[in-house]
Amino acid sequence: MSLKKSTNNTGPLSGIRVLDLSRILAGPTCTQLLGDYGADVIKVEKPGSGDDTRAWGPPFVLNKEGISSTESGYYLASNRNKRSLAVDISTRAGVRTIKALLENCDVLIENFKVGSLQKYGLDYETLSSEFPELIYCSITGFGQTGPNAHKAGYDLIAQGFGGLMSITGEKDREPMKVGIAVADILCGLYACTAILAALHHRTATGEGQQIDIGLVDAQIASLVNMGTNYFLTEKDQDRVGNQHPNIVPYQVFQVADGHLIVAVGNDSQFEKLCKIFNRSDLAQNSKYSKNINRVKNREELIMILSVEFKKHTRDYLIKEMESLKIPGGPINKLSEVFDSEQVSARKMKIRVDNKHVKNGYVDLIGNPVKFSKTPVSYRSPPPSCGEHTNEISEQFHLNETNKELKK
Numbered sequence: 001m002s003l004k005k006s007t008n009n010t011g012p013l014s015g016i017r018v019l020d021l022s023r024i025l026a027g028p029t030c031t032q033l034l035g036d037y038g039a040d041v042i043k044v045e046k047p048g049s050g051d052d053t054r055a056w057g058p059p060f061v062l063n064k065e066g067i068s069s070t071e072s073g074y075y076l077a078s079n080r081n082k083r084s085l086a087v088d089i090s091t092r093a094g095v096r097t098i099k100a101l102l103e104n105c106d107v108l109i110e111n112f113k114v115g116s117l118q119k120y121g122l123d124y125e126t127l128s129s130e131f132p133e134l135i136y137c138s139i140t141g142f143g144q145t146g147p148n149a150h151k152a153g154y155d156l157i158a159q160g161f162g163g164l165m166s167i168t169g170e171k172d173r174e175p176m177k178v179g180i181a182v183a184d185i186l187c188g189l190y191a192c193t194a195i196l197a198a199l200h201h202r203t204a205t206g207e208g209q210q211i212d213i214g215l216v217d218a219q220i221a222s223l224v225n226m227g228t229n230y231f232l233t234e235k236d237q238d239r240v241g242n243q244h245p246n247i248v249p250y251q252v253f254q255v256a257d258g259h260l261i262v263a264v265g266n267d268s269q270f271e272k273l274c275k276i277f278n279r280s281d282l283a284q285n286s287k288y289s290k291n292i293n294r295v296k297n298r299e300e301l302i303m304i305l306s307v308e309f310k311k312h313t314r315d316y317l318i319k320e321m322e323s324l325k326i327p328g329g330p331i332n333k334l335s336e337v338f339d340s341e342q343v344s345a346r347k348m349k350i351r352v353d354n355k356h357v358k359n360g361y362v363d364l365i366g367n368p369v370k371f372s373k374t375p376v377s378y379r380s381p382p383p384s385c386g387e388h389t390n391e392i393s394e395q396f397h398l399n400e401t402n403k404e405l406k407k
Helices: 026-036 092-102 124-130 155-161 182-205 215-221 224-233 267-276 280-284 291-296 298-309 314-323 334-338 341-346 389-395 398-406
Strands: 017-021 040-045 060-062 068-072 082-086 107-110 135-140 209-214 250-255 258-263 349-353 361-365
Touching (some): 026 135, 082 389, 092 124, 155 182, 389 398
Parallel strands (some): 107 135, 135 209
Antiparallel strands (some): 060 068, 349 361
16 A cells, blocks of 8 residues: 655655565665665564664664664664564464554565464465555575575575685685675665566556565576676686686786776777886787787786786876776775765765764765655664554554454
């Protein structure tokens, strides 16, 4: 059931309500994005403890007394623009509360193990008969089908099973995961786009549906060219560290005062790079003049270039590369990222008022999407567990519903 558009909500999804039964990262990433786009997101949490990530610290935000709260940096990252409702869904009253809310919701998202919600009557098959227009998004480790469907899913497991770790890291060292929970993030993004597509279908047909998405599937989808390279060669890709398997030089180089990214994408850019080092002989050498040959002779060329890069400072090389339109750049620490003029200009660091914490606000990472007509809005900070239970109960007359249940 769509809502009347809020006057202080500029997002394109203002008027859509989401019931969020997910926790950890993939689901909350999806619902935070929907909330940024204007949806009213009701986050259902277990009374007392709430979302698991609340305790995934340090660091924790300081409360008004200057003491570490129960809200970690991990939790804060994916839970703004939501209202928290404390409900125990394992009870009859809790199930009744969920169903009462669904009478006024467009989307339900959950990330319980396959079949876990069936015993409460909160599975898709049961709910779809009562709410045929409901869009029901299920996020699991391996999806709803297949021999691994029953297994729990975590980002590290998805990165390993889905092949990402086998192509990440240095050749002669152990496989490496990506520095963030990328399988979770990708899964959340896929879930969000799927929900938007399902909403469009419902507008056209009036039909709801279930969305089945697995962390591992999302991870495998992210293999893109590496996956198709395997299809063409039927050979496993060796780990090449920061190098590109199909382009040379496209990697990190050590310079006189640190490290530098170089992303030469064509032969013309390689020729310009060689001019910086007064090594036009390399660009004229048939072993290196064309990318296909540079890939074949990767090791010896990189050895030569590595010597040249170490002769110069990072800033000098960045300036020279920019003047010649050679792609590349620095490897910034997080402090450098968030102090940069680019981040400020793009509003990728935001400050959201929060009356419950010491400073009266929390700093968060901004939404990267810039709408020209319906901009995202940051209407509320990540909530404390059950913060809006009374508000939501009054709005949807939940207390009256449960009184009727007890009779």
